[in-house]
Amino acid sequence: MKHVIILITALTTLTASAQIGVDAIAKQRARDVANQNNNRGTQVPPTAAPAQPAAPGATTTPMTPAQQAFSSFQTQLFSVTTNATADQKSALARDMGIVAQGPKPSPATLTKLSEHLTTSVAEATKLTQPRKTRLAQEIGVLLNSVNTPPAQKDAMVKDIQSTLESGGASTENASAVATDLKSVIEEIKPSAK
Numbered sequence: 001m002k003h004v005i006i007l008i009t010a011l012t013t014l015t016a017s018a019q020i021g022v023d024a025i026a027k028q029r030a031r032d033v034a035n036q037n038n039n040r041g042t043q044v045p046p047t048a049a050p051a052q053p054a055a056p057g058a059t060t061t062p063m064t065p066a067q068q069a070f071s072s073f074q075t076q077l078f079s080v081t082t083n084a085t086a087d088q089k090s091a092l093a094r095d096m097g098i099v100a101q102g103p104k105p106s107p108a109t110l111t112k113l114s115e116h117l118t119t120s121v122a123e124a125t126k127l128t129q130p131r132k133t134r135l136a137q138e139i140g141v142l143l144n145s146v147n148t149p150p151a152q153k154d155a156m157v158k159d160i161q162s163t164l165e166s167g168g169a170s171t172e173n174a175s176a177v178a179t180d181l182k183s184v185i186e187e188i189k190p191s192a193k
Contacts, residue, residue: 066099066101069095069098069099070099070136070140072095072098073092073095073096073098073099073136073139073140074133074136074140076088076091076092076095077092077117077121077132077135077136077139078129078132078136080092080117080118080121080122081122082122083122084118084119084122088118089111089114089115089118090111090114092114092117092118093107093110093111093113093114094110096110096113096114096139096143097110099140099143099144100143100144100188101144102144102146102188103146103187103188103189103190104188105143105183105184105187105188106187109180109183109184109187110184112180112183113177113180113181113183113184116173116176116177116180117139117177117180119169119173119176120164120169120170120173120174120176120177121135121164121169123164123167123168123169123170123173124163124164124167124168124169125167125168126166126167126168127163127164127167127168131163131167134159134163135160135163135164138156138159138160139160139181141156142156142157142160142181142184142185143184143188145185145188146188146189146190153185157178157181157182157185158178160177160178160181161174161175161177161178162174164177
């Protein structure tokens with residue numbers, strides 16, 4: 001009789017632990033799906049993705065003009081230091097104008113954005129390379145956001161502002177970048193017919 005009770009207890013324990021494992025896997029899958037859904041709105045379209053370096057000996061396809069423009073903009077943004085020159089700022093503004101593939105913001109708006117962006121990035125000394133990459137991608141998306149839903153645009157502007165602030169930029173300068181991006185969005189939105 002003791003053996004039967006021990007056997008039943010052992011089987012019950014194994015069954016319970018197996019069920020706990022299944023529950024944990026189901027919860028993790030649910031979290032993963034939720035994270036994918038939350039991140040779906042901030043993914044960059046394929047035309048705005050930076051070019052990947054080719055493996056030695058591999059053939060590469062030439063970059064499209066849009067990819068070249070984004071790559072140049074990203075390089076300019078990554079090279080910003082505390083001593084950004086007027087030439088660097090104007091080159092960044094010019095590159096942002098080229099990144100915009102549809103309706104383009106005015107040169108004055110891009111110059112203003114370039115000024116505030118270089119100041120903020122120079123202050124944000126804690127920005128890691130992945131965060132700088134994400135910053136460049138979101139700015140690229142906003143420059144081409146004619147058909148992007150307003151809620152997604154607002155979320156990206158807030159993300160850019162918080163990324164700059166968490167990287168060390170002052171609230172004042174990060175807010176100025178956000179305001180400039182909102183001006184860009186207003187200038188490129190389609191006119192009502």
